Amino acid sequence: MIFKPVTPVGILAAKLESLTQQIATLDTVDPQVKSELHQAWELATGLDPYLNSCTTPESPALAALVQRTQTEDWSQRSLEAEMVSGHVEGQLLKFLVHLTQATRVLEIGMFTGYSALAMAEALPPDGQLVACEVDSFAAEFAQGCFDQSPDGHKILVKVAPAQVTLKELADAGEMFDLVFIDADKAGYLDYLNTLLDSSLLAQNALICVDNTLMQGQPYLKGEATANGQAIAAFNQAVVNDGRIEQVLLPLRDGLTLIRRI
Secondary structure, eight states, rough: OOOOOOHHHHHHHHHHHHHHHHHTTTTSOHHHHHHHHHHHHHHHHHHHHHHHHTTTTOOHHHHHHHHHHHOOTTTTOOOOOGGSOOOHHHHHHHHHHHHHHOSEEEEEETTSOOOHHHHHHOOOOTTEEEEESSOHHHHHHHHHHHTTTTGGEEEEEEEEEEHHHHHHHHHTOOEEEEEOOSSSGHHHHHHHHHHSSEEEEEEEEEEEEESSGGTTTTSSOOOOHHHHHHHHHHHHHEEEEEETEEEEESSTTTEEEEEOO
């Protein structure tokens, strides 16, 4: 299965490859220019594989989840196999669970459960991850993968619009040490405000927000997609919010870390 590039680095690598191939046969182009363009392509295309090779391997359960996701036919649904968080990001989230010593994790937007399972693997035996997912098929698919993992029992899947679940959790007095947001982009700011305005966050809670580079659209000139516009607005709102501090990491399609101050 061939996947389309969905991250700034992936898109850059694909464009550089296309340009390299186009000028390779042109005698009018200086060989030095061809060489430097080829080096630029190698720099871009080699980054993600190198990151993968230098990162702790994913567990057999995570590898099986990826395999199942890639072989599923998503063409009839508004979902894509590329939505999986992936190896390096999954390991970073797992690392953050370890670093924060989280015992309670909340995920807003789960898809087939890669990030949920990665974080669950880092939770202690009595830890719990609550995953909000609006798509019942994706939730059922993910649960099937969780059932095959020794850590899947730590994950509780809530199938409903995320804001409904967040209200239920807040009303029940639930509190979380780490929150991962990877859902509908237009809803990001509402999710963040709900977290900050409620009692859902533990005292030193960490919020992680995915896709905050959105294929480079927030900083590129030209017309952005609805998702690109939503992420650009979200990023600016985060910058302007005096209640928090944040850092945007250029990992995959962008990952913003946020903490309340």
